[in-house]
Amino acid sequence: MPFRIDRRREMSRGLLYLSPVLAVAMTVLTGFALFAALGQDPLPALYHFGISPLTTLYGVSELLVKAAPLITIAVGLAVGFRANVWNIGAEGQLTFGAIAAGVVALNFWGEEGGWILPLMCLAGVLGGMAYAAVPAFLKTRFGVNEILTSLMLTYVAALLLSALVFGPLKDPAGFNFPQSRMFTDSALLPIILAGTRLHFGAVAALMIAVAVWVLMTFTIVGFQLRVLGQAPAAARYAGFHGKRLIWICLLMSGGLAGLAGTFEIAGPIGQLIPAITPGYGFTAIIVAFLGRLHPLGIVLAGLVMALSYIGGENAQVEVGLPQAATGVFQGLLLFFLLASDFLVRYRVRLARRVTE
Amino acid sequence: MVSIGIERPGPRLQARGLTKRFPGVVAADKVDLSVAPGEIHALLGENGAGKSTLVRMIYGVLPPDGGQIHWEGRPARIESPRAARRLGIGMVFQHFSLFEAMTVLENVALGIDNPGAMADLARRVSEVSASYGLPLDPRRGVHTLSVGERQRIEIVRSLLQNPKLLIMDEPTSVLTPQEVERLFKTLRQLAREGCSILYISHKLDEIKALCDRATILRGGRVVAECDPSEETKGSLARLMIGADLKTAKRRAETERGPVRLTVEGLDLPAESLHGTALRKVSFNVRAGEIFGIAGVAGNGQKELELALSGERRAKDAGAVRIQGQEAGHLGARARRRLGLGCVPEGRRGHGAVPDMSLVENMILSGYERMNLLSTGFIKKDAARRFAENVVVDFDVRAPGTAISAGSLSGGNLQKLIVGREILQTPGVLIVSQPTWGVDAGAAAAIHRALADLAAKGAAVVIISQDLDELLETTDRLAVIDRGVLSDPMVTAQASIEDIGLMMGGVHGPAPVHDEALGSRRYAV
Numbered sequence: 001m002p003f004r005i006d007r008r009r010e011m012s013r014g015l016l017y018l019s020p021v022l023a024v025a026m027t028v029l030t031g032f033a034l035f036a037a038l039g040q041d042p043l044p045a046l047y048h049f050g051i052s053p054l055t056t057l058y059g060v061s062e063l064l065v066k067a068a069p070l071i072t073i074a075v076g077l078a079v080g081f082r083a084n085v086w087n088i089g090a091e092g093q094l095t096f097g098a099i100a101a102g103v104v105a106l107n108f109w110g111e112e113g114g115w116i117l118p119l120m121c122l123a124g125v126l127g128g129m130a131y132a133a134v135p136a137f138l139k140t141r142f143g144v145n146e147i148l149t150s151l152m153l154t155y156v157a158a159l160l161l162s163a164l165v166f167g168p169l170k171d172p173a174g175f176n177f178p179q180s181r182m183f184t185d186s187a188l189l190p191i192i193l194a195g196t197r198l199h200f201g202a203v204a205a206l207m208i209a210v211a212v213w214v215l216m217t218f219t220i221v222g223f224q225l226r227v228l229g230q231a232p233a234a235a236r237y238a239g240f241h242g243k244r245l246i247w248i249c250l251l252m253s254g255g256l257a258g259l260a261g262t263f264e265i266a267g268p269i270g271q272l273i274p275a276i277t278p279g280y281g282f283t284a285i286i287v288a289f290l291g292r293l294h295p296l297g298i299v300l301a302g303l304v305m306a307l308s309y310i311g312g313e314n315a316q317v318e319v320g321l322p323q324a325a326t327g328v329f330q331g332l333l334l335f336f337l338l339a340s341d342f343l344v345r346y347r348v349r350l351a352r353r354v355t356e
Numbered sequence: 357m358v359s360i361g362i363e364r365p366g367p368r369l370q371a372r373g374l375t376k377r378f379p380g381v382v383a384a385d386k387v388d389l390s391v392a393p394g395e396i397h398a399l400l401g402e403n404g405a406g407k408s409t410l411v412r413m414i415y416g417v418l419p420p421d422g423g424q425i426h427w428e429g430r431p432a433r434i435e436s437p438r439a440a441r442r443l444g445i446g447m448v449f450q451h452f453s454l455f456e457a458m459t460v461l462e463n464v465a466l467g468i469d470n471p472g473a474m475a476d477l478a479r480r481v482s483e484v485s486a487s488y489g490l491p492l493d494p495r496r497g498v499h500t501l502s503v504g505e506r507q508r509i510e511i512v513r514s515l516l517q518n519p520k521l522l523i524m525d526e527p528t529s530v531l532t533p534q535e536v537e538r539l540f541k542t543l544r545q546l547a548r549e550g551c552s553i554l555y556i557s558h559k560l561d562e563i564k565a566l567c568d569r570a571t572i573l574r575g576g577r578v579v580a581e582c583d584p585s586e587e588t589k590g591s592l593a594r595l596m597i598g599a600d601l602k603t604a605k606r607r608a609e610t611e612r613g614p615v616r617l618t619v620e621g622l623d624l625p626a627e628s629l630h631g632t633a634l635r636k637v638s639f640n641v642r643a644g645e646i647f648g649i650a651g652v653a654g655n656g657q658k659e660l661e662l663a664l665s666g667e668r669r670a671k672d673a674g675a676v677r678i679q680g681q682e683a684g685h686l687g688a689r690a691r692r693r694l695g696l697g698c699v700p701e702g703r704r705g706h707g708a709v710p711d712m713s714l715v716e717n718m719i720l721s722g723y724e725r726m727n728l729l730s731t732g733f734i735k736k737d738a739a740r741r742f743a744e745n746v747v748v749d750f751d752v753r754a755p756g757t758a759i760s761a762g763s764l765s766g767g768n769l770q771k772l773i774v775g776r777e778i779l780q781t782p783g784v785l786i787v788s789q790p791t792w793g794v795d796a797g798a799a800a801a802i803h804r805a806l807a808d809l810a811a812k813g814a815a816v817v818i819i820s821q822d823l824d825e826l827l828e829t830t831d832r833l834a835v836i837d838r839g840v841l842s843d844p845m846v847t848a849q850a851s852i853e854d855i856g857l858m859m860g861g862v863h864g865p866a867p868v869h870d871e872a873l874g875s876r877r878y879a880v
Binding site: 079084149217219220221223226227230231233234236238239 | 494559584665667687688689690692698702703705706707708709710711712716719720721724729732734736
């Protein structure tokens, strides 16, 4: 055996933070080969994918618009992932939260007042929480695996949204298009950079990341969640309330997903439509891991993943890459990340023989 | 090198100058070791003395940095455990390598190189386990087995391969005296048949009774080679730790205070198919008293530990009373508020979180009693001071409090956990397997700390499979067998034979199938 793999006594701190960088580098290299195989000149393709979106103010603002929901959701998911609570259904909670917020917006359509947006946010958070409460209840009461329930409920939420915008919430003056009325100004997020779509949600995402970092690092609740994830028996020994912690994880991640959904419809979209998310809820899972389940790492990871969305669109326009390139890049990134994470706990060495 | 004797053939295993360096430490420093055919050779030393490193090199787990191994007179390159097994070296590890989700039989099949047909293997497992007195049901899932039962799998697995050298790392810590005797017979028989045995133990009596020769390691070096039968327990201990063993000082019986822990008619259903249900467990412990619970692994010790700590709750609130308060219905945290401390059997992942720092591990059980919180926020400085106190007071050998608990050796981790619980000044302390896998020096320190705690007026319960430990440290003890606790007896008046028979009542050679057996049977 030319190589041997040894378990490290201690996790390698350096590699813990280096492995996302390694993963990004490997993704870029693979992308290079991929573009070449597609008959593209790899360098310009990569340039349009990864660099040119960052060369204009508008590009950067769009990057932030995409990163905001990813960060908001991923920060919430990471709390659960740390505690071994696997909410895979943020996409559904985002949708359900958006429906709740959208109903509020449409209910007060045409009215004015500073209270409408906060009310929408509240409705969005509660909607996401309520939707995440289903897997939480099933897990704590019957021991049902939350991965399955939360994932399956995603499709239910998407169909519910379709049913609503094709039916009761359809714009009466919308030529029968499956979409709601455009929200009025009081239901729209303020733009923070004139001439772009950059909205308050980006600021909120940053504040949420900091708040969750404080929660996880300095409070007993965060400590309990980490213990629950790393050593469930120790959590039981310490007397931590396991079921309550599962509820906290799912409600928090669901609520933040719902809030992200609210920001989407009250921000760049401005109405309810059948497809309000290009898979933010799923991509956020990658973001959470790419960011080492650390809120501040997630901010960086969210920006990288947002770039894959923007870059994908850009490369589609500029060099005619297929749209699937975005998905492929995201998949590659997660794959390489998981692979490089192996090095955090194990070391690979050339096998040595016993010296004679 | 001392020659083994004229009429005997050359050594089966000879290590010359074996050296292994880890970052910052030389774990084995030019170690010489020679084991003759048919010899039972003791390897004696504290944790960290280099015993494990040495045998891991012999078993092909670790590549040596220097030195040579000769097997039956020829230089050998042992690159893997598989290569070691091919030579005829078997090993029973102290930390088991078993797949929890699989059955005993599947684990045995995975651990040997030519398992053959499963039905045939099952028969061989049954044969070996029967002839060596290691009862084992090949079809049971490993996750349902206790520590002692898991160890049996490892022993049987090694014996199945008819080894020429069997390395045993603390094999007797979970056996009854009768089982130990039977194992010794087995080992002696194996030795007579020509198998060499490298026997690692901290139990000096065992080494004196069993072993032909002993190599004593300290700090990675061989400090002595001797014939243990010509040494005294004290002289062996001095060689091993370089100082006299300090034994726990028990105080006079008369100084006992009020009852601090009462367990009355505690029933607890089994948690899994092969778990043990607790049936009408009753005992009480007074202030200043150390109460022992003896028994063979898997007879309800784990369940009793969880039922006392609050990790499992009883239906009846009055089944457990802590300092007079009903606590049977309370969880672990609420019981801790009443003054309970607990050192669980499992250290890594139960009593401590391996990937967290020593400081964070202090917070685990101490955040309320040590006042480490302020409105939900952790007082990092207070937690660090607490950790530093534990490290200093309990002589935890660690380069700082920011390192992960998982990087500590077993003995140091146990001192950390015991220290964390004791410094919270509990009124009642439950300790399970306090010195399992802990070296003699650390074990003595832990025993001393428990005695001191009792002397200050706490009630201490020690659940242990190590009978010698209970006889040395406790005032009274009872035996748990199939979830039923015997009547307590005064330790000073109990004989090791009687207790051993009680412990072996069911798991011995002639099982007694009498469901009506109550605690009466065990009355002294």
